[in-house]
Amino acid sequence: MKLLTIETTCDETAAAVVTDDLQILSSIVASQESLHEQFSGVVPEIAARAHVERILPVVDQAIQRADLTLDDLDAIAVAHTPGLSGSLLVGLVAAKAICVATGKPLIAINHLHAHVFACRIASGKEIFPCVGFVVSGGHSNFFHCTGATEFKHLGGTIDDAAGEAFDKVASMLGLPYPGGPAISRAALKGDPKAFSFPRPFLRDKERLEFSFSGLKTAVRYAIAGVGKPDFSKLNLSEQQVADVAASFQEAVVDCLVGKAMLALQKTGLELLCVGGGVAANKRLRQRLQESTQEHGYELQIAPFELCTDNAVMGAIASERLQAGMLEDLSLDIIPGLIR
Ligand SMILES: Nc1ncnc2c1ncn2[C@@H]1O[C@H](COP(=O)(O)OP(=O)(O)OP(=O)(O)O)[C@@H](O)[C@H]1O
Ligand SMILES: [Mg+2]
Structure with a gap:
């Protein structure tokens, strides 16, 4: 099975195509570092606006690099928590729009769990x-x-x-x-x-x-x-x-x-x-x-x-897909931090 994974929790706009046996078919990360460096930190409103501009080209590139079309995908997974509200919203709305247009299932990714799962992907x-x-x-x-x-x-x-x-x-x-x-x-x-x-x-x-x-x-x-x-x-x-x-x-x-x-x-x-x-x-x-x-x-x-934000680690969603843990279109963002 092939999943499109989307990551927009903070200031990286990222998308990847991964398989349920954790092969990475493509990975695109558009960093916003140059937009935020003059402020020495991420400015939420600037981040959200930059995600809006980048999300569709980034998703398109991820699918093209994997040599696939939207039809070939089995599910769309998106990081919906935790993170900056405006940033999370852009990724979630994009994922939902693709699901509505294609009828593919939607899967939720917890961004922090995904950071840990990067170890699973890399170690094999x-x-x-x-x-x-x-x-x-x-x-x-x-x-x-x-x-x-x-x-x-x-x-x-x-x-x-x-x-x-x-x-x-x-x-x-x-x-x-x-x-x-x-x-x-x-x-x-x-x-x-x-x-x-x-x-x-x-x-x-x-x-x-x-x-x-x-x-x-x-x-x-x-x-x-x-x-x-x-x-x-x-x-x-x-x-x-x-x-x-x-x-x-x-x-x-x-x-x-x-x-x-x-x-x-x-x-x-x-x-x-x-x-x-x-x-x-x-x-x-x-x-x-x-x-x-x-x-x-x-x-x-x-x-x-x-280590830093990427969509490949969103392959953790393949385990939710296998467990039948699908979302409907009422899936919402849960912004903020886990303390
Ligand atoms: N070599 C390094 N040594 C220490 N810190 C580093 C290094 N490389 C990157 N960082 C720090 O990692 C942080 C960015 O990491 P990451 O992209 O995972 O965070 P985030 O996604 O913004 O936060 P979160 O995952 O909690 O939502 C920055 O604070 C950066 O300074
Ligand atoms: Mg992160």
Whole structure:
């Protein structure tokens, strides 16, 4: 069976054609990075408008690259939660329109579950049961995953997501958007011990939670002191930027790795599956490898190209199709964040 998958939860307009045995027949991602970089973050209204312009060409290209026509598809799947309302609406309306025009069934995708499922697609191996860990621009959350259609939320951030903290700290340091790749590049020349930033809740062996808001504020005071600084006039040397970047990255990675081990210990599960944009961070990947190995756990991390938003990971919908979990046209978006 062949599925068209659509992803418009945030600022990537993406469509793919995948099969129920997880072959990728095509994948198109139209990034909006250049539209949002001047604001150092995603502007929801701009994102929604850009999705409107791109969604049909992106869907067309995905079908053409797969060398198929709409008639060849067995179902249309769309990410309807979580995300930005305007962005989600564009993808959902496009998916519904194709279903109405073709009579094909509609399938709902949870974007966070899809981030975890990227590990299943890439590894070619069964991943369930596992602890699913989504570290992205909007989320830092754990799930107890017993199957592709059974995810139970275990815990996560109580304020900022890890990716959001990377983006905001990068902006303070005068580094480009998106901040994650810029910080990890700068950190290569920095000393991770130069600044001692907080690791909230890390020693608390009960709390499966993160808080990155205070860490971000600690960086702000370290580089700009008290008062109302003009970050564009800070005049930090290249080495100072590198040291802050490396120390900040190490603090985030310590928290992410520490709580991932706690999630495995608490659930008794043996496999950790990690997805989302921050999972592209090389230091995080290295530290997760080391820690899982040390504690005797298995690890799957989404490959770089499937970490940030894409429609391929929407292949999780094939499991819903097989389970007969179809939607009717009353399917709505569920915007916002899972906390
Ligand atoms: N190498 C990296 N190191 C750290 N963070 C990174 C890296 N590469 C990308 N990121 C971060 O990943 C985030 C984007 O990831 P993703 O596209 O999965 O998020 P999102 O879809 O906006 O959020 P969500 O999935 O929660 O809805 C950005 O915050 C970006 O800074
Ligand atoms: Mg995402």
